[in-house]
Structure formats: C-alpha cells, structure tokens
Amino acid sequence: MKKLINDPRAVVGETLEGFGLAHRDLVEVHLDPAYITRAGGAMPGKVGVVSGGGSGHEPLHAGYVGQGMLDAAVPGAVFTSPTPDQIIPATQAANGGAGVVHIVKNYTGDVLNFETAAELCAAEGIDVRTVLVNDDVAVEDSLYTAGRRGVAGTVLVEKMAGAAAERGDSLDAVEAIGRRVVQNVRSMGLALAPCTVPHVGKPSFELGEDEIEIGVGIHGEPGRRRAGLEPADALTDHLLEPVLDDLGLAPGQRALLVVNGMGGTPLSELYIVFRRAAQLLAERGVAVERSLVGNYVTALEMQGCSVTVLRLDDELTELWDAPVNTPALRWGV
Amino acid sequence: MKKLINDPRAVVGETLEGFGLAHRDLVEVHLDPAYITRAGGAMPGKVGVVSGGGSGHEPLHAGYVGQGMLDAAVPGAVFTSPTPDQIIPATQAANGGAGVVHIVKNYTGDVLNFETAAELCAAEGIDVRTVLVNDDVAVEDSLYTAGRRGVAGTVLVEKMAGAAAERGDSLDAVEAIGRRVVQNVRSMGLALAPCTVPHVGKPSFELGEDEIEIGVGIHGEPGRRRAGLEPADALTDHLLEPVLDDLGLAPGQRALLVVNGMGGTPLSELYIVFRRAAQLLAERGVAVERSLVGNYVTALEMQGCSVTVLRLDDELTELWDAPVNTPALRWGV
C-alpha cells in the first residue's frame, strides 16, 4: 500500500487538520469528537443542514460546508458511518432555533447512527428531519434489500437543501426540497480499479487486466456485476441508460448532468464520458441545462466514474444557481 | 491499459468536445486546429493572456480560460507541446489590440513552438510577450541543462497575469506581473505511481512496491532520484525544504501555499501533506495567507503531489483575490 499518509489510523484526523488549515475562512474543524461547522456558527432563525458519512469520499461532506450549503458535516472513519456522539454536537452547532435537516445516504450504518442521534437531539428539543438519499440505480430497490444506496446525487441534495435553507425556507420546506431532489435524481457508477482503505492495507476487490465493476458503490464494495472493459462511449451508455429509464426522463424535460470521478481518474476521461452522456441526452430530447464534471463524491483513489442525472424544474434550477461558498463548490459569491 | 477512453488517438479531441459541452457558458472550443477561447471573444483594449502546453495536465490550461484568467488555451497532444498552427489563431483570438502575453512552461518543445508562433504573430503586427515559467526546484538551473521546468506554479502565473490584464493593465505591466510571480514561486513534486499515456499504452516508468520518484515532473518523466516510501510528513519536508531554501523565504514573509495532486491521489492525502507543509511554514515564521489544495496541474492518473510556495506581497494578494470565473477556478463572481 502506497499512500501519502503517516499512520493509517490517523488519516481522518490529519486530513481534517489540513482541511481546517486550508479553509480557515470558511469552516471550523472540531477534532474530538470530529465534526466540521461553517465558520461563524449557527445562524439564528435559519434551518440547519447537516450531512455526514464515512470518510474517504472527499470532498464529500466537509468540502460542502459553507454559505448556501451545509452548516455542519460529520466524518466517520474511512468508509464507516460516524457515530451519534459526533452527529449530536454537529446538529446542536447547526441549530439556529429553526430545526435541522439531516441528509443521510441510505446505508444501514448511516441510517442507524443518524437515527440514534436524531432521537437524542429530539429529546433535547431540536426538531430534526431526515432526508434519505438513495439515488443509485445499480441496486435493486426491493423489500429484500436495504434499499438503494446514496451516491453522488447527495451533492445535489446538499446544494439545493442548503440553498433553500439559506434563502430562509422553513424546516418543512427545506425537508421538502431535499425530498424533491431525491425523487428526481438517479446515479450509477463503475470502477476500473479498486481502492485501498488505509487501515485495511489491501485493495477492496480484485479486477483482471480487462475487467471492470459495473454498478460499483462508493465504499470500495464490489459492484453489481463484473464486465469486460469497453470503449468509454459504450460504458457511458451502460451507466446512463438505466439512470434515464429509472428516472423516466421524457423528451422536452431539462436535466442537470453530473459526471463524477471516483478519485483516481483523470479529469480528461471524465470529459470524454460527459461528451457521450450529453450526446445521449440530446438524442433523447433532454436539454442538459446545468452540469458538473469532476471529483465530487469519491472512493479514495478508486478509478472509475459515476453518472448522475437530476430532472430540473425552475425552482431546483434557481436553488442550484444560488450562491454557494464552500471549499469544494463555489459560485455566485 | 485501463482507461475511460474510446480511441487513444482521439483522447484530446473528445476531451475538448466534452469540455466545451460542459462549460458552454464560459468557453468556446475550436477543434481543428485545437484551441479554447473565452466565451465572447477578445475584449477590445484588454491585454490577451494565452497559455498552452501538452494535454494530460487537466484542468491546466483549458480549465483556466475565462474571466480574470486566460483568454485562450492551446492543448497539444498528450504531454506534447502544441504547434504554431494552433498557437497562432489562439493568439489572434485573444488579441484585443493591446497585445498578448504567452505564458509558457519552460520545456524545449513548448518554448520552440511558442517562439515560432510569436514570431509569426509579430510579423502580423501583434505585440507578443513571453513569460517563461520555471518553478521546479527539482531540476538544477545551470548552463548545462535546459533550465528548470515549469510545473504547478503556472496556475499562479496564469491567475495573476490574468487578473492584471482584467483590471486593465498595459502589456508591459501584465508581462511584469507574470515575471514577478515567476521570480517568487517555487515547486517540487513526487510520484508514488506513474501514469500511462494513452497512445503509449504502458506506464511512463516503473516503481517498486516501496519506491517513489522524488522531483518528478508533470509529464510522467522520471524524477531526479528514486527513494524509499516514507511517512507523508517526511515526504512533505523533502519537497518543501528545497522549495523554501531556493525561494529564500524569510520569517515574517507571507506565502501562498499550493498542494497539488498529480491526478490519481485522493484529496484526503493532499490535505495531510498540506497540514505538514503549513506546520513547517509556521515553524519558519512564514504566514500562509492564501492556499489551494487539489488537482490543478496533473499528469493523467499519476499518484503523487507537488508543493508550491509563492512569496506574496500586497499586489499579488490582490491579484489572487480578484474575481475569477473559469471551469476550474472560481471565486468573487
């Protein structure tokens, strides 16, 4: 295992220290327990927006703390959901008296830990709502699974719920925006090469010379199926078609298209994928009105990408365009 | 070779197509010959700022085209400098009548091709100045080499020269700002794992399980020496100390610190490096007043990082803070 780290067990803490030093103007980093808050603290009367999950997905979630997005983020160990003793102070810090929305990716661990924290916060008088993100169409949504996973769509939920909170929406309204984004967003990913969790020290899965994992998650977990390597255009189609079918995106509708890198893939390759995805959407009569290309929800140094499509309406577009000033997403300010 | 590409020879063109589709609001992509201009074209009376070089360093250079930075970028084949027949129309497109500054990384190929283009543009009546970037302290600057290479410091030159041009500085002044940045910026990099140029199909160099390349460039070329893997803090010191010594940064001076990813390294590792770099600068009595952490000048999927330090003064700080609105760098707008 070759990594730019010191002690595998210190990775999360040292990352946070560096993050805090690099973004002093935007965020405040708390180390024990670990959570990140927007510089300046809770804004009285504003709904707080908090998210969190395992580390290793940087810039998710800490990179999205700041004006117009998250009030606090809670990082767990690498690929391991955070614990209630972190989520609770983060929620308290984000509460400006108008309640807090938890944005939680749909993994058993995240759900259980945020649930526990929410119960304890409620007992303290904080009105906590939970928006579960489950955009990954690679996983069947059936009674017989833990449901769909939350992946790159999470960034869109955080951005738009954050923008709604920033413009002064009520707790009900921010929660509703979050759910509306979830209802209208779908994703699917693939990996060309696995990643190595620092404290594990070996690759999360093994792939042959010409093998890829289709439907891979963002935790280095194996995907839905193993397949042969194909040209980028064909691979893009394999990701995008299930996304569009599941979303039922009709001709004439408008979309936000995200091509997200898993961490170890060059930006140039993401643009090649974006090119094909935009072509396919054009063929289907869908207008790509907003887009994002880059490493937004990663799995350490995994090589691969995911494609996310959100059905846009006027309000969501406005919330997307609203000013945001975070370490990883910034415009309009 | 596992890549998200179609045809190895089509990588640059398809990347540009995707890039153009993703950033229609900011840039215009020209395909044959290949160059990228700021949307809206040349601004009358404004000095044009143009840069370029081999592809594979994304987001450099095309990602920095836009308000407050470059007017045009010229991408060569992967890791190969562009040719005059691309540089000339890019220069013409960037010329608003006040002349054009070429920002060129100091590689024989880039220097020769930009030189030829500049001569031909001059013959056409365009006043072209060249700012050579040579920030890499890993390479000896002696009469017996081609001089130092230009690496991640290039982004700072592009940002500050671009900001000077945007505020209406004269050609002389923009050129002078570019040179001032070059005089005050130093970098050094290392690689944990090589990259593979698409049309080559094999790794640019081979490294053992515990080996790294110290002083690596951004073209997958071997570095200055091979060394054993060490903890991130020690590696950071190996990069930063030569940078600081060469720059002669004195206690009480102010710095802009960049920890740049080579393309395949997780953001978390870059923050761990940033943490140590900031500590070391603090120990030396230098105030880190501005910073940048992320993939800004890459070498495809190479794993590794570089550290760049710029000595700040009031004017350079102001130029850094000035609004910029490009695909890869955006603030203040």
Next chain:
Amino acid sequence: MTELDAAWADRWLRECARVLAARREELIDLDRAIGDGDHGENMDRGFQAVVEKLDEGPSGSVAAALKLAATMLMSKVGGAAGPLYGTAFLRASVAVGERDALDGPTVEAMLAAARDGVVARGKAEPGDKTMVDAWAPAVDAAGRAGDGEAALAAAASAAEAGALATKPLVARKGRASYLGERSAGHLDPGAVSTSYILRAAVTAAVSEISAGAE
C-alpha cells in the same frame, strides 16, 4: 465453577477485545468479500475503547459492564455494527438489572434482550444473512441449557453454527444485500463477530485467570 458476576463481565469484555483484535484481519477479509472491508477494524477499534474505559476501574456490576460496552461501542464503532451491538449491549444491560450474578434463565434473558435490540434496530429476520443469524439460535440454545455457564456455552456453539450457516445465504439486509446473488458463498462478518463475542463470554467464565490477567 465461576460466578457470572461483575468480574466475569469485565473479563468477558476484555476477552472480546483480545479475540477481535486477533480476528481483525479475518473479519476485514470477510467484509471485503461482501461488504466494504471495515468490520474487523470497526470491532477492534470499539473494543479497544471498551478496554481503555475498563482500565479506569472495574465496572462494579454486570449491568454496568454491559452498559459501558454499549456506550463505547455506540460511540466508537460506527457503521452498521456500532448501533446494532450498542443496542444489543444496552438492552442486555437493562435485562440483567441489579443482579449480582447470572444463572441460566438470566443468561437467556440477557441474550434474548440483545437479540431483540438487534432486531428492533436492524429489522432483519433470521435468514437475511446478518448477525441475527448468530444471535437467534444462541438465544434458543441458551433457553434449553442448564446453569449460566452451560447456557453461555450452548449459546456460543449455536452462534458458531448459525454464523457458518450464513455462507450459502443471499443477503437481504445491510451492505451485502447490494450484491444480490453474489453475496452467496461467503460468511456474514457480523454473524461471525457475534459468535466470537459469545465464545468470549464462555472463555471468560471458564478461564478466570488467563482472561483476567490481560
């Protein structure tokens, strides 16, 4: 015969820490196959924290020991296992109440409470390829055994058998469920760690000295 008292409970937790540290890699590999590879690290980190807490002083009662474990696991493990084991130990602590030492029926009640806690939180049923597949047969077996120690031994053996029986199953809960049919052919890491935790209870009961000496 050893009393299943406060000292035993502390030894149990220390023995858990020892075994889970030793089994760290194995649990990581089981979780890499059908999950995200962190279960071994999660359990190791959690029980190390339990031991650090115990090192500040004996917990004083079985219920206090179980509660201490619940709190530490909840705050240090994270993932799915943290809240599940946290709830299990918390419910077990409540079930034990103020008893100084456990006999057969209270062992059964303790384990049943733990199982119910896991089910309440995770909503998994037997056969879903989760730790419930170790807890459920353990409770049943404890109910059929005699004294406390026998109940623990029966529970541990049944948990082991239950864990082994997860191999052919297709996961329907937790991260492994995302793999669908591909989850078959692998042991469930949480079921295996449950069997280690229950075996540790037996070890702590039979070998007062070796386990207590650590």
Next chain:
Amino acid sequence: MTELDAAWADRWLRECARVLAARREELIDLDRAIGDGDHGENMDRGFQAVVEKLDEGPSGSVAAALKLAATMLMSKVGGAAGPLYGTAFLRASVAVGERDALDGPTVEAMLAAARDGVVARGKAEPGDKTMVDAWAPAVDAAGRAGDGEAALAAAASAAEAGALATKPLVARKGRASYLGERSAGHLDPGAVSTSYILRAAVTAAVSEISAGAE
C-alpha cells in the same frame, strides 16, 4: 544510379514515414527512458501527415518536397522535435534552391543547412546528447564523400554512429537534461530518429521501386 530528384525526395519522405511507423515503439521506449515517451508517436504522426499531403500529388521539386515536410512536421509533431525537424527541413529546402537534382556538394549543403537550422533553434552543441550528435557527423561525412548517393550513404552511416555514441553521454539539452547523470546509459531518441531519416534518404535512392511503390 538514381537521380536525387523530385521523385527521389518524395520517395525519401514516404520511406521516412514507413520507417518511423515501424520504429514507433522503439522510439517511444527510448524516450520513456530519459524523456516523456512521446517521440515515436510524434514522429509517426508527423510523417503520416507528410504522406497524406504527398498523396494529394507529387511535390514537383526537391525544394518543394522538403518544404512540404517542414510545414507538416512543424504543424503536426509538436514537442521539441517538431520545430527542430521543421526548421531543419525548411533550411534544407532553401539550401537546395531551384536545383532539379542533387550532387555530392549539394547533398552536403542541404544537410549542413539542416544541421544549422537545428542548432539555431535548439542551441545544442555536439556532445549535448541531442539530435545534433547525429546531424553534425552526418554533415562532416557527406563532405568527405563523392557523388550525391555516396554523400547520403556516408551521412547515414555517420549519423548512425553518432546516434549510438550518445549512449554514455549526460544530456545537457532537452527534457533528458532534467535527469542529470541518470540520462547516461541510454540512446538519445532524437539522434536515433535522425539516423533513420538519413538512412531513409539512402533507401529511397538505391531502391527506387520498393520505396516508391508504397
């Protein structure tokens, strides 16, 4: 004996394209060792473009052929080699002037002009481990030979020897110079490609049919 005329010049360029395509991998590997691995691809891309241009119709004169090569190499090769070879062919074209065919002295003049072009652009001296180490001895050898064909043959052999002699050198120009002492022990890719280009000139002269048939 073949005339070193316009048809020969076209055959030379086509033979360059054939040889450099065949040597693509080899030149890539030489450049990977002490550079960035693109030299084989650059030269192949450049001369394919030259051939595409030639396919539009014969160039008509030696000077026109050399100028065509200069223009295409300049606009398609990029890197260091593009402007260097571009300038070399451009200067060579000027040196040849309106001559219909070359004899010994004009071959020498053409090669000298090419060498001077490379030196003017790249400022390298013999011994710097660059393509100059192939061009310079080639010019000297051509001067000592007899007729045009002999001059070409002498030049090609000298360029080959010059290229081989770059192996122990430490590079002082171009990308390889960044490696310092580590550049010793490898052939310079540009010197090797120069030797292929000069050998192609000989092949085009001696084997009118095989090279011309492509």
